[in-house]
Amino acid sequence: xxxxxxxxxxxxxxxxxxxxxxxxxxxxxxxxxxxxxxxxxxxxxxxxxxxxxxxxxxxxxxxxxxxxxxxxxxxxxxxxxxxxxxxxxxxxxxxxxxxxxxxxxxxxxxxxxxxxxxxxxxxxxxxxxxxxxxxxxxxxxxxxxxxxxxxxx
Amino acid sequence: xxxxxxxxxxxxxxxxxxxxxxxxxxxxxxxxxxxxxxxxxxxxxxxxxxxxxxxxxxxxxxxxxxxxxxxxxxxxxxxxxxxxxxxxxxxxxxxxxxxxxxxxxxx
Numbered sequence: 001x002x003x004x005x006x007x008x009x010x011x012x013x014x015x016x017x018x019x020x021x022x023x024x025x026x027x028x029x030x031x032x033x034x035x036x037x038x039x040x041x042x043x044x045x046x047x048x049x050x051x052x053x054x055x056x057x058x059x060x061x062x063x064x065x066x067x068x069x070x071x072x073x074x075x076x077x078x079x080x081x082x083x084x085x086x087x088x089x090x091x092x093x094x095x096x097x098x099x100x101x102x103x104x105x106x107x108x109x110x111x112x113x114x115x116x117x118x119x120x121x122x123x124x125x126x127x128x129x130x131x132x133x134x135x136x137x138x139x140x141x142x143x144x145x146x147x148x149x150x151x152x153x
Numbered sequence: 154x155x156x157x158x159x160x161x162x163x164x165x166x167x168x169x170x171x172x173x174x175x176x177x178x179x180x181x182x183x184x185x186x187x188x189x190x191x192x193x194x195x196x197x198x199x200x201x202x203x204x205x206x207x208x209x210x211x212x213x214x215x216x217x218x219x220x221x222x223x224x225x226x227x228x229x230x231x232x233x234x235x236x237x238x239x240x241x242x243x244x245x246x247x248x249x250x251x252x253x254x255x256x257x258x259x260x
Contacts, residue, residue, distance in 0.1 A: 058227070059220060066228045068235070131242070138238035138250060145251055146259070 003044045004128060005075045008120045017117065018044075020110055021102040026050075026093040032076070035090045039079040041101045045072050048097025052076070052089045064090060068132075075128050080104045082129075230258035 006014045023046070026032050032043070032050060043050075049071055053064035067089060070076050079087050081104060111118025218226075233256045241249040 056227075058223065061220070063220075063224055065224075066231060134242045135235060135238045138241045139234050141250060142234060142237065142254075 001046055001073060003073055003075070005042075005044060005121060005124045007124050009117060013114075013117050013120075016114075017102070017107075017110065017121070018100060020106040021100040024099050024101050026097045026099065028093060028096045030093055032091040032093060032099075033087045035087060037087050039077055039085045039087045040104050042078060042080040042104065042107065043076040043091075044100040044102065045070050045074050045076060046098040046100060047072055048093060048095050050076050050091050050097060050099075051094055052091055054089055064092075075125070078125055078128060081107070081122075081125060226256075226258040230254070230256040 003014075006017060009017065021044070026048070033039070035055065049069055051066055052068040052070065054067050055062050056065040057063075058065075076091055076099070077087060079085060080102075085104070107121075111121065233254055237249070237252055237254065240252075
């Protein structure tokens with residue numbers, strides 16, 4: 001399994017990073033983390049799917065609305081590496097899903113020991129975060145455009 | 154003489170009473186109503202509207218769809234918007250940024 005976060009690392013480096021984590025299985029329908037929870041682990045998706053959601057008021061009820069879905073190879077929970085280390089979305093598994101959980105402290109210690117690996121991983125993380133930012137920016141502008149059109153109609 | 158004056162007074166009084174009674178009997182109906190205090194005209198109340206001076210959505214109000222259907226529409230809308238945003242990020246042009254959505258949630 002190729003992980004976007006570990007692009008550019010040698011197979012030996014990949015093995016060393018993965019050895020810092022624990023393999024875990026999230027049962028179908030179970031929650032992985034909730035919005036606002038402390039983020040002390042980063043997750044690499046191995047199998048299955050993770051739904052990232054945000055709460056929205058729909059007809060007076062709070063509903064979890066899908067924002068993004070993560071598939072094998074993708075990274076979940078990068079808030080674990082970015083202060084204030086709190087999850088800004090909720091995550092759950094619509095089907096049984098296998099992940100590798102990488103504790104922040106273990107990762108940071110390893111990156112201090114091997115800065116070259118730390119540089120590559122954080123560069124990959126910047127790509128993940130940057131891509132999300134670009135998507136959200138485009139989606140926000142499209143919504144704003146609709147609001148402007150409604151206002152001037 | 155006294156009797157004559159008394160008779161004259163009674164006659165004048167009688168004529169006056171007769172005139173008042175005639176006047177009251179022949180007064181038009183409309184003028185009688187005018188005496189009544191007029192009630193303030195009650196305007197039919199407009200239905201309460203919030204932000205009435207703001208934007209009136211061009212989207213026609215949807216029939217009351219079940220919550221599950223509505224949530225599905227929202228989810229599909231987000232997927233379509235994300236796909237549109239992905240296309241824009243892959244090849245940024247103004248046309249792609251403002252491409253119209255086919256989402257039933259907005260149409």
